[in-house]
Amino acid sequence: MKRLKSILAAVMALSCVMTVTACEEETGSLSTNSAPSGGNVPPEASNNSSTATMNESDAQEVSKIDLNAEKLENPTVKFLSEWDLNPAEGQPLSVALELFQTQYGGRIELVQTTFDERYTKLSTMIASDLSPDMFSAGDMDVFPKGVLSGYFQPLDPYIDFESELWAPMSAVNDQFCANGKHYVGAVGVESDCVMFYNKKTIINNSLDDPVELLEQGKWDWDALWSMMTKFCNREEEKFATDGWWFEGALSLTTGKPYIGMEDGKVVHNLDHPMIEKAQSYMLNMKENDLPFPKAENGWRIVPSNIKDGKTLFYPVGTYALYPYNNIIQDFGNMEDVMFVPMPKCPDADEYYLPARVNGFALIKGAKNPEGVAAYLNCAMAARDSEIADEIGKRQAFEEYGWTQEQWDMLEKVTEMTTEHPAIEMYNAVTPTIADYINNPMKEAYNSGASWIQTRDSIRGPVQMELDSVNKSLNS
Numbered sequence: 001m002k003r004l005k006s007i008l009a010a011v012m013a014l015s016c017v018m019t020v021t022a023c024e025e026e027t028g029s030l031s032t033n034s035a036p037s038g039g040n041v042p043p044e045a046s047n048n049s050s051t052a053t054m055n056e057s058d059a060q061e062v063s064k065i066d067l068n069a070e071k072l073e074n075p076t077v078k079f080l081s082e083w084d085l086n087p088a089e090g091q092p093l094s095v096a097l098e099l100f101q102t103q104y105g106g107r108i109e110l111v112q113t114t115f116d117e118r119y120t121k122l123s124t125m126i127a128s129d130l131s132p133d134m135f136s137a138g139d140m141d142v143f144p145k146g147v148l149s150g151y152f153q154p155l156d157p158y159i160d161f162e163s164e165l166w167a168p169m170s171a172v173n174d175q176f177c178a179n180g181k182h183y184v185g186a187v188g189v190e191s192d193c194v195m196f197y198n199k200k201t202i203i204n205n206s207l208d209d210p211v212e213l214l215e216q217g218k219w220d221w222d223a224l225w226s227m228m229t230k231f232c233n234r235e236e237e238k239f240a241t242d243g244w245w246f247e248g249a250l251s252l253t254t255g256k257p258y259i260g261m262e263d264g265k266v267v268h269n270l271d272h273p274m275i276e277k278a279q280s281y282m283l284n285m286k287e288n289d290l291p292f293p294k295a296e297n298g299w300r301i302v303p304s305n306i307k308d309g310k311t312l313f314y315p316v317g318t319y320a321l322y323p324y325n326n327i328i329q330d331f332g333n334m335e336d337v338m339f340v341p342m343p344k345c346p347d348a349d350e351y352y353l354p355a356r357v358n359g360f361a362l363i364k365g366a367k368n369p370e371g372v373a374a375y376l377n378c379a380m381a382a383r384d385s386e387i388a389d390e391i392g393k394r395q396a397f398e399e400y401g402w403t404q405e406q407w408d409m410l411e412k413v414t415e416m417t418t419e420h421p422a423i424e425m426y427n428a429v430t431p432t433i434a435d436y437i438n439n440p441m442k443e444a445y446n447s448g449a450s451w452i453q454t455r456d457s458i459r460g461p462v463q464m465e466l467d468s469v470n471k472s473l474n475s
Helices: 002-008 015-026 056-062 095-103 118-127 142-148 167-176 199-204 210-215 221-231 246-252 273-287 369-382 386-398 404-419 431-437 440-447 451-474
Strands: 076-081 107-112 134-136 185-191 194-198 239-241 259-262 265-268 311-316 337-341 353-363
Touching: 056 095, 056 386, 076 118, 076 369, 095 107, 095 369, 095 386, 134 142, 142 353, 142 451, 167 185, 167 259, 185 369, 185 404, 194 199, 210 221, 210 337, 210 404, 221 239, 221 273, 221 311, 246 273, 246 353, 246 440, 265 451, 273 440, 273 451, 337 404, 353 369, 353 404, 386 404, 431 440, 431 451, 440 451
Parallel strands: 076 107, 076 134, 239 311
Antiparallel strands: 134 353, 185 353, 194 311, 194 337, 259 265
Protein backbone atom coordinates (compact mmCIF):
# COMPACT_ATOMS: atom_id res chain seq x y z
CA MET A 1 0.00 0.00 0.00
CA LYS A 2 2.82 2.41 0.71
CA ARG A 3 3.51 3.11 -2.97
CA LEU A 4 0.32 5.17 -3.10
CA LYS A 5 0.92 7.03 0.13
CA SER A 6 3.46 9.39 -1.37
CA ILE A 7 0.50 10.89 -3.24
CA LEU A 8 -2.41 10.28 -0.93
CA ALA A 9 -0.77 11.44 2.27
CA ALA A 10 -1.10 14.89 0.77
CA VAL A 11 -4.27 14.55 -1.32
CA MET A 12 -6.09 17.21 0.65
CA ALA A 13 -3.15 19.58 0.71
CA LEU A 14 -2.43 19.24 -3.00
CA SER A 15 -5.93 19.89 -4.31
CA CYS A 16 -4.90 23.28 -5.66
CA VAL A 17 -1.94 21.79 -7.52
CA MET A 18 -4.18 19.45 -9.44
CA THR A 19 -6.68 22.19 -10.16
CA VAL A 20 -4.00 24.47 -11.58
CA THR A 21 -2.36 21.70 -13.59
CA ALA A 22 -5.71 20.85 -15.11
CA CYS A 23 -5.84 24.22 -16.84
CA GLU A 24 -3.05 23.15 -19.15
CA GLU A 25 -5.23 20.44 -20.61
CA GLU A 26 -8.28 22.66 -20.79
CA THR A 27 -6.56 25.53 -22.58
CA GLY A 28 -3.86 23.61 -24.43
CA SER A 29 -2.54 24.54 -27.83
CA LEU A 30 0.14 23.00 -29.97
CA SER A 31 2.72 24.86 -27.94
CA THR A 32 2.36 23.55 -24.39
CA ASN A 33 5.83 23.94 -23.00
CA SER A 34 4.69 25.96 -20.02
CA ALA A 35 2.09 25.24 -17.38
CA PRO A 36 -0.94 27.45 -16.91
CA SER A 37 -1.45 30.51 -14.82
CA GLY A 38 -2.34 29.95 -11.22
CA GLY A 39 -5.32 32.29 -11.36
CA ASN A 40 -6.15 35.81 -10.29
CA VAL A 41 -4.73 35.72 -6.77
CA PRO A 42 -2.77 38.88 -5.92
CA PRO A 43 0.93 37.96 -5.98
CA GLU A 44 1.65 40.02 -2.87
CA ALA A 45 -0.88 38.14 -0.76
CA SER A 46 0.31 35.85 1.99
CA ASN A 47 -1.56 33.40 4.13
CA ASN A 48 -0.94 32.02 7.57
CA SER A 49 -1.18 28.33 8.32
CA SER A 50 -4.68 26.87 8.28
CA THR A 51 -6.66 26.30 11.45
CA ALA A 52 -7.71 22.91 10.07
CA THR A 53 -7.07 19.94 12.32
CA MET A 54 -6.97 16.17 12.06
CA ASN A 55 -9.69 14.20 13.81
CA GLU A 56 -8.70 12.76 17.17
CA SER A 57 -8.54 9.09 16.18
CA ASP A 58 -6.39 9.80 13.13
CA ALA A 59 -4.14 12.10 15.14
CA GLN A 60 -3.59 9.37 17.71
CA GLU A 61 -2.47 7.00 15.00
CA VAL A 62 -0.15 9.57 13.48
CA SER A 63 1.39 10.25 16.90
CA LYS A 64 2.78 6.70 16.83
CA ILE A 65 5.20 7.76 14.06
CA ASP A 66 8.27 8.76 16.03
CA LEU A 67 10.73 11.00 14.19
CA ASN A 68 12.84 11.65 17.30
CA ALA A 69 12.28 15.31 16.50
CA GLU A 70 13.28 18.42 18.38
CA LYS A 71 11.19 21.57 18.32
CA LEU A 72 12.32 24.04 15.70
CA GLU A 73 13.95 27.26 16.85
CA ASN A 74 12.20 28.96 13.93
CA PRO A 75 8.82 27.23 13.49
CA THR A 76 7.68 29.02 10.31
CA VAL A 77 8.53 27.75 6.83
CA LYS A 78 7.62 30.25 4.13
CA PHE A 79 6.38 28.49 1.00
CA LEU A 80 6.33 30.51 -2.24
CA SER A 81 3.61 29.10 -4.47
CA GLU A 82 0.34 29.63 -6.28
CA TRP A 83 -1.18 26.85 -4.14
CA ASP A 84 -1.22 26.15 -0.43
CA LEU A 85 0.08 23.14 1.46
CA ASN A 86 -2.39 23.99 4.19
CA PRO A 87 -5.82 22.44 3.59
CA ALA A 88 -8.90 24.52 3.09
CA GLU A 89 -11.16 25.11 6.06
CA GLY A 90 -13.17 22.01 6.80
CA GLN A 91 -10.58 19.68 5.30
CA PRO A 92 -8.28 17.57 7.51
CA LEU A 93 -4.55 18.05 7.77
CA SER A 94 -2.30 15.78 5.75
CA VAL A 95 -0.21 13.32 7.74
CA ALA A 96 2.95 15.26 6.81
CA LEU A 97 1.53 18.51 8.21
CA GLU A 98 0.23 16.80 11.35
CA LEU A 99 3.70 15.41 12.00
CA PHE A 100 5.34 18.76 11.26
CA GLN A 101 3.06 20.64 13.63
CA THR A 102 2.99 18.17 16.51
CA GLN A 103 6.56 16.87 16.49
CA TYR A 104 8.50 19.90 15.29
CA GLY A 105 6.11 22.65 16.35
CA GLY A 106 6.28 23.86 12.75
CA ARG A 107 3.88 25.68 10.47
CA ILE A 108 3.74 26.43 6.75
CA GLU A 109 3.08 30.01 5.72
CA LEU A 110 2.03 30.53 2.12
CA VAL A 111 3.69 33.38 0.24
CA GLN A 112 1.12 33.76 -2.52
CA THR A 113 2.00 34.23 -6.16
CA THR A 114 0.63 33.11 -9.52
CA PHE A 115 2.08 30.38 -11.68
CA ASP A 116 3.28 32.75 -14.37
CA GLU A 117 4.83 35.16 -11.86
CA ARG A 118 6.40 32.70 -9.41
CA TYR A 119 9.96 32.96 -10.75
CA THR A 120 9.74 36.71 -11.16
CA LYS A 121 8.60 37.09 -7.56
CA LEU A 122 11.26 34.62 -6.41
CA SER A 123 14.02 36.58 -8.14
CA THR A 124 12.81 39.86 -6.65
CA MET A 125 12.61 38.46 -3.14
CA ILE A 126 16.08 36.88 -3.32
CA ALA A 127 17.58 40.13 -4.60
CA SER A 128 15.92 42.01 -1.72
CA ASP A 129 17.19 39.54 0.89
CA LEU A 130 13.59 38.53 1.58
CA SER A 131 13.96 34.95 0.41
CA PRO A 132 11.15 32.54 1.26
CA ASP A 133 12.25 29.05 2.27
CA MET A 134 10.61 26.46 0.06
CA PHE A 135 9.52 26.06 -3.57
CA SER A 136 7.63 23.22 -5.26
CA ALA A 137 9.58 20.95 -7.59
CA GLY A 138 6.40 19.28 -8.86
CA ASP A 139 6.26 21.35 -12.05
CA MET A 140 9.56 19.72 -13.07
CA ASP A 141 11.36 23.00 -13.84
CA VAL A 142 13.46 23.53 -10.72
CA PHE A 143 16.40 21.47 -11.94
CA PRO A 144 18.53 22.41 -13.70
CA LYS A 145 16.82 25.62 -14.91
CA GLY A 146 16.18 27.13 -11.50
CA VAL A 147 19.60 26.06 -10.23
CA LEU A 148 21.35 27.64 -13.22
CA SER A 149 19.51 30.87 -12.45
CA GLY A 150 20.86 30.83 -8.91
CA TYR A 151 17.46 30.48 -7.26
CA PHE A 152 18.11 27.36 -5.20
CA GLN A 153 20.75 25.89 -2.91
CA PRO A 154 21.71 22.28 -2.08
CA LEU A 155 19.72 20.42 0.56
CA ASP A 156 22.61 18.18 1.57
CA PRO A 157 23.75 20.22 4.62
CA TYR A 158 20.28 19.75 6.12
CA ILE A 159 19.05 16.35 4.84
CA ASP A 160 20.85 13.01 5.02
CA PHE A 161 20.00 11.55 1.63
CA GLU A 162 21.94 8.41 2.56
CA SER A 163 19.75 7.69 5.58
CA GLU A 164 17.26 4.86 5.85
CA LEU A 165 14.40 7.37 5.79
CA TRP A 166 15.42 8.72 2.38
CA ALA A 167 16.67 5.46 0.85
CA PRO A 168 13.38 4.70 -1.00
CA MET A 169 13.82 7.86 -3.09
CA SER A 170 17.59 7.78 -3.59
CA ALA A 171 17.50 6.82 -7.28
CA VAL A 172 15.05 9.62 -8.05
CA ASN A 173 16.76 12.31 -5.98
CA ASP A 174 20.11 11.47 -7.55
CA GLN A 175 18.70 12.65 -10.90
CA PHE A 176 18.54 16.18 -9.49
CA CYS A 177 22.20 16.48 -8.57
CA ALA A 178 24.96 18.80 -9.71
CA ASN A 179 28.53 18.29 -8.50
CA GLY A 180 27.25 15.68 -6.06
CA LYS A 181 24.76 18.05 -4.43
CA HIS A 182 21.01 17.48 -4.29
CA TYR A 183 18.79 20.38 -5.32
CA VAL A 184 15.42 18.63 -4.99
CA GLY A 185 13.98 16.74 -2.07
CA ALA A 186 11.60 14.38 -3.86
CA VAL A 187 9.37 12.54 -1.39
CA GLY A 188 7.33 10.64 -3.95
CA VAL A 189 6.78 9.82 -7.60
CA GLU A 190 3.45 9.97 -9.36
CA SER A 191 2.24 9.11 -12.84
CA ASP A 192 2.40 12.01 -15.27
CA CYS A 193 -0.05 10.49 -17.75
CA VAL A 194 -2.55 7.62 -17.94
CA MET A 195 -5.08 6.51 -20.57
CA PHE A 196 -8.68 7.39 -19.62
CA TYR A 197 -11.60 5.74 -21.40
CA ASN A 198 -15.31 5.04 -21.07
CA LYS A 199 -16.13 1.41 -20.30
CA LYS A 200 -19.32 1.57 -22.36
CA THR A 201 -17.29 2.42 -25.45
CA ILE A 202 -15.14 -0.66 -24.90
CA ILE A 203 -18.23 -2.88 -24.52
CA ASN A 204 -20.20 -1.34 -27.37
CA ASN A 205 -17.32 -1.88 -29.79
CA SER A 206 -16.48 -5.43 -28.60
CA LEU A 207 -12.95 -4.41 -27.66
CA ASP A 208 -10.64 -6.09 -25.17
CA ASP A 209 -10.86 -4.68 -21.65
CA PRO A 210 -7.63 -2.70 -21.06
CA VAL A 211 -7.68 -3.58 -17.34
CA GLU A 212 -7.78 -7.29 -18.14
CA LEU A 213 -5.01 -6.85 -20.69
CA LEU A 214 -2.90 -5.15 -18.02
CA GLU A 215 -3.57 -7.94 -15.53
CA GLN A 216 -2.57 -10.50 -18.15
CA GLY A 217 0.65 -8.67 -18.98
CA LYS A 218 -0.62 -7.94 -22.49
CA TRP A 219 -1.20 -4.18 -22.28
CA ASP A 220 1.46 -2.91 -24.67
CA TRP A 221 1.83 -0.93 -27.89
CA ASP A 222 0.65 -3.93 -29.94
CA ALA A 223 -2.54 -4.31 -27.91
CA LEU A 224 -3.22 -0.59 -28.19
CA TRP A 225 -2.69 -0.72 -31.96
CA SER A 226 -5.17 -3.58 -32.28
CA MET A 227 -7.79 -1.67 -30.32
CA MET A 228 -7.25 1.56 -32.23
CA THR A 229 -7.49 0.01 -35.68
CA LYS A 230 -10.66 -1.89 -34.77
CA PHE A 231 -12.31 1.23 -33.37
CA CYS A 232 -11.31 4.09 -35.65
CA ASN A 233 -13.45 5.16 -38.58
CA ARG A 234 -12.99 8.54 -40.25
CA GLU A 235 -16.47 8.52 -41.80
CA GLU A 236 -18.05 7.92 -38.39
CA GLU A 237 -15.68 10.48 -36.79
CA LYS A 238 -14.30 7.85 -34.43
CA PHE A 239 -10.68 8.40 -33.41
CA ALA A 240 -8.21 6.73 -31.07
CA THR A 241 -6.65 9.53 -29.00
CA ASP A 242 -7.04 13.20 -28.19
CA GLY A 243 -5.40 15.72 -25.88
CA TRP A 244 -1.87 17.07 -25.58
CA TRP A 245 0.05 14.46 -23.63
CA PHE A 246 0.09 11.31 -25.75
CA GLU A 247 3.25 12.01 -27.75
CA GLY A 248 5.57 12.66 -24.81
CA ALA A 249 4.00 9.97 -22.63
CA LEU A 250 4.28 7.24 -25.25
CA SER A 251 7.92 8.12 -25.88
CA LEU A 252 8.74 7.81 -22.19
CA THR A 253 7.55 4.20 -22.09
CA THR A 254 10.76 3.43 -23.98
CA GLY A 255 12.65 4.51 -20.86
CA LYS A 256 14.45 7.22 -22.83
CA PRO A 257 13.49 10.89 -22.37
CA TYR A 258 14.33 13.35 -25.12
CA ILE A 259 16.39 15.26 -22.53
CA GLY A 260 17.67 13.62 -19.34
CA MET A 261 20.49 13.43 -16.83
CA GLU A 262 23.43 11.02 -17.07
CA ASP A 263 26.48 11.09 -14.81
CA GLY A 264 25.67 14.60 -13.66
CA LYS A 265 25.29 15.98 -17.17
CA VAL A 266 22.23 17.00 -19.17
CA VAL A 267 22.11 14.90 -22.33
CA HIS A 268 19.81 14.39 -25.30
CA ASN A 269 18.60 11.06 -26.64
CA LEU A 270 17.47 12.31 -30.03
CA ASP A 271 19.50 9.65 -31.84
CA HIS A 272 18.52 6.76 -29.60
CA PRO A 273 16.82 3.91 -31.51
CA MET A 274 14.08 3.65 -28.86
CA ILE A 275 13.05 7.24 -29.50
CA GLU A 276 12.92 6.44 -33.20
CA LYS A 277 10.66 3.45 -32.46
CA ALA A 278 8.22 5.68 -30.60
CA GLN A 279 8.26 8.24 -33.39
CA SER A 280 7.70 5.54 -36.03
CA TYR A 281 4.72 4.24 -34.04
CA MET A 282 3.18 7.70 -33.87
CA LEU A 283 3.88 8.33 -37.57
CA ASN A 284 2.02 5.09 -38.37
CA MET A 285 -0.87 6.32 -36.25
CA LYS A 286 -1.08 9.50 -38.28
CA GLU A 287 -0.76 7.70 -41.59
CA ASN A 288 -3.62 5.40 -40.54
CA ASP A 289 -5.82 8.35 -39.51
CA LEU A 290 -6.00 7.25 -35.86
CA PRO A 291 -5.45 10.45 -33.79
CA PHE A 292 -8.20 13.04 -33.47
CA PRO A 293 -7.26 15.60 -36.19
CA LYS A 294 -6.65 18.66 -34.03
CA ALA A 295 -5.14 20.59 -36.95
CA GLU A 296 -8.42 20.28 -38.83
CA ASN A 297 -10.32 21.56 -35.82
CA GLY A 298 -8.40 24.71 -35.01
CA TRP A 299 -6.07 22.83 -32.64
CA ARG A 300 -9.05 22.21 -30.42
CA ILE A 301 -9.30 19.26 -28.04
CA VAL A 302 -12.67 17.62 -27.35
CA PRO A 303 -12.57 15.51 -24.16
CA SER A 304 -16.37 15.09 -24.26
CA ASN A 305 -15.90 12.77 -27.24
CA ILE A 306 -14.91 10.13 -24.67
CA LYS A 307 -18.38 10.29 -23.12
CA ASP A 308 -19.99 10.32 -26.56
CA GLY A 309 -18.13 7.22 -27.71
CA LYS A 310 -16.28 9.12 -30.45
CA THR A 311 -12.76 8.96 -28.94
CA LEU A 312 -11.32 5.76 -27.52
CA PHE A 313 -8.61 7.07 -25.16
CA TYR A 314 -7.81 10.42 -23.58
CA PRO A 315 -4.24 10.49 -22.19
CA VAL A 316 -3.95 12.94 -19.29
CA GLY A 317 -2.63 13.13 -15.73
CA THR A 318 -4.38 11.33 -12.88
CA TYR A 319 -5.48 14.73 -11.60
CA ALA A 320 -8.42 14.31 -14.01
CA LEU A 321 -9.93 11.91 -11.45
CA TYR A 322 -10.72 14.80 -9.13
CA PRO A 323 -14.15 16.26 -9.97
CA TYR A 324 -13.22 19.86 -9.11
CA ASN A 325 -10.98 19.89 -12.19
CA ASN A 326 -14.06 19.67 -14.46
CA ILE A 327 -12.42 17.11 -16.71
CA ILE A 328 -13.70 13.71 -15.64
CA GLN A 329 -17.28 14.88 -16.23
CA ASP A 330 -16.44 14.97 -19.96
CA PHE A 331 -15.49 11.31 -19.83
CA GLY A 332 -18.92 10.11 -18.64
CA ASN A 333 -20.59 9.07 -15.40
CA MET A 334 -18.04 8.29 -12.71
CA GLU A 335 -18.94 4.60 -12.64
CA ASP A 336 -18.33 4.35 -16.41
CA VAL A 337 -14.90 6.03 -16.39
CA MET A 338 -11.75 3.96 -16.09
CA PHE A 339 -8.06 4.32 -16.88
CA VAL A 340 -4.91 2.26 -17.30
CA PRO A 341 -1.23 3.24 -17.44
CA MET A 342 0.42 4.03 -20.74
CA PRO A 343 1.00 0.77 -22.63
CA LYS A 344 4.37 -0.94 -22.31
CA CYS A 345 6.90 -0.53 -25.06
CA PRO A 346 7.41 -4.14 -26.26
CA ASP A 347 11.14 -3.60 -26.83
CA ALA A 348 11.88 -1.87 -23.52
CA ASP A 349 13.77 -3.82 -20.86
CA GLU A 350 11.28 -2.71 -18.17
CA TYR A 351 7.77 -1.28 -17.97
CA TYR A 352 8.70 2.40 -17.86
CA LEU A 353 6.04 5.02 -17.17
CA PRO A 354 6.06 8.83 -17.45
CA ALA A 355 6.64 10.32 -14.02
CA ARG A 356 6.80 13.57 -12.11
CA VAL A 357 8.00 14.09 -8.56
CA ASN A 358 6.24 15.27 -5.45
CA GLY A 359 8.98 17.31 -3.86
CA PHE A 360 10.45 20.67 -2.96
CA ALA A 361 13.56 22.81 -3.35
CA LEU A 362 15.40 24.99 -0.84
CA ILE A 363 15.48 28.62 -1.96
CA LYS A 364 18.77 30.51 -2.04
CA GLY A 365 19.04 32.75 1.03
CA ALA A 366 16.28 30.85 2.88
CA LYS A 367 16.02 31.97 6.50
CA ASN A 368 14.77 28.59 7.74
CA PRO A 369 16.50 25.71 5.92
CA GLU A 370 16.21 23.54 9.04
CA GLY A 371 12.44 23.97 8.90
CA VAL A 372 12.35 22.91 5.24
CA ALA A 373 14.36 19.79 6.07
CA ALA A 374 12.05 19.01 8.98
CA TYR A 375 8.96 19.25 6.79
CA LEU A 376 10.53 17.07 4.10
CA ASN A 377 11.45 14.46 6.71
CA CYS A 378 7.81 14.47 7.82
CA ALA A 379 6.65 14.01 4.23
CA MET A 380 9.00 11.06 3.82
CA ALA A 381 7.74 9.49 7.03
CA ALA A 382 4.14 9.97 5.87
CA ARG A 383 4.69 7.86 2.76
CA ASP A 384 4.92 4.75 4.99
CA SER A 385 1.92 5.65 7.13
CA GLU A 386 -1.15 3.43 6.98
CA ILE A 387 -3.29 6.26 8.31
CA ALA A 388 -2.30 8.39 5.29
CA ASP A 389 -3.68 5.71 3.05
CA GLU A 390 -6.93 5.49 5.01
CA ILE A 391 -7.48 9.26 4.99
CA GLY A 392 -6.93 9.46 1.25
CA LYS A 393 -9.17 6.50 0.56
CA ARG A 394 -11.95 7.87 2.74
CA GLN A 395 -11.93 11.17 0.87
CA ALA A 396 -11.73 9.52 -2.56
CA PHE A 397 -14.85 7.46 -1.92
CA GLU A 398 -16.95 9.84 0.17
CA GLU A 399 -16.15 13.19 -1.45
CA TYR A 400 -15.00 12.37 -4.97
CA GLY A 401 -17.22 9.38 -5.69
CA TRP A 402 -14.44 7.10 -6.91
CA THR A 403 -15.11 3.43 -7.46
CA GLN A 404 -13.06 0.67 -5.87
CA GLU A 405 -11.79 -0.21 -9.35
CA GLN A 406 -10.46 3.32 -9.85
CA TRP A 407 -8.81 3.35 -6.43
CA ASP A 408 -7.12 0.01 -7.06
CA MET A 409 -5.87 1.15 -10.45
CA LEU A 410 -4.44 4.40 -9.09
CA GLU A 411 -2.57 2.37 -6.50
CA LYS A 412 -1.26 0.00 -9.15
CA VAL A 413 -0.23 2.79 -11.53
CA THR A 414 1.59 4.60 -8.72
CA GLU A 415 3.40 1.41 -7.75
CA MET A 416 4.45 0.74 -11.33
CA THR A 417 5.57 4.34 -11.86
CA THR A 418 7.62 4.29 -8.66
CA GLU A 419 9.36 1.08 -9.75
CA HIS A 420 10.46 2.40 -13.16
CA PRO A 421 9.93 6.16 -13.45
CA ALA A 422 10.81 7.89 -16.70
CA ILE A 423 11.37 11.61 -16.21
CA GLU A 424 11.41 14.05 -19.11
CA MET A 425 13.52 17.19 -18.65
CA TYR A 426 13.25 19.20 -21.86
CA ASN A 427 11.00 21.73 -20.12
CA ALA A 428 13.40 21.96 -17.20
CA VAL A 429 16.62 23.11 -18.83
CA THR A 430 16.21 26.37 -20.77
CA PRO A 431 13.35 27.91 -22.77
CA THR A 432 15.47 27.40 -25.88
CA ILE A 433 15.70 23.65 -25.30
CA ALA A 434 11.94 23.52 -24.69
CA ASP A 435 11.32 25.29 -28.00
CA TYR A 436 13.64 22.94 -29.87
CA ILE A 437 11.97 19.78 -28.51
CA ASN A 438 8.35 20.42 -27.60
CA ASN A 439 6.63 20.95 -30.94
CA PRO A 440 9.10 19.05 -33.18
CA MET A 441 8.68 15.80 -31.24
CA LYS A 442 4.91 16.03 -31.87
CA GLU A 443 5.14 16.53 -35.62
CA ALA A 444 5.02 12.86 -36.66
CA TYR A 445 1.84 12.31 -34.65
CA ASN A 446 0.15 15.58 -35.60
CA SER A 447 1.20 16.17 -39.19
CA GLY A 448 2.97 13.03 -40.43
CA ALA A 449 6.42 14.63 -40.56
CA SER A 450 9.54 12.47 -40.72
CA TRP A 451 11.29 12.19 -37.36
CA ILE A 452 14.61 11.63 -39.13
CA GLN A 453 14.40 15.03 -40.79
CA THR A 454 13.10 16.71 -37.65
CA ARG A 455 15.88 15.20 -35.55
CA ASP A 456 18.59 16.19 -37.99
CA SER A 457 17.37 19.78 -37.99
CA ILE A 458 17.43 20.21 -34.21
CA ARG A 459 20.33 17.96 -33.11
CA GLY A 460 23.09 20.52 -33.56
CA PRO A 461 21.35 23.47 -31.86
CA VAL A 462 20.22 21.23 -28.99
CA GLN A 463 23.76 19.95 -28.39
CA MET A 464 25.21 23.48 -28.44
CA GLU A 465 22.67 24.60 -25.86
CA LEU A 466 23.36 21.58 -23.66
CA ASP A 467 27.11 22.16 -23.83
CA SER A 468 26.53 25.64 -22.44
CA VAL A 469 24.21 24.32 -19.76
CA ASN A 470 26.64 21.62 -18.62
CA LYS A 471 29.49 24.10 -18.47
CA SER A 472 27.41 26.28 -16.17
CA LEU A 473 26.41 23.31 -14.02
CA ASN A 474 30.03 22.23 -13.57
CA SER A 475 30.96 25.70 -12.41
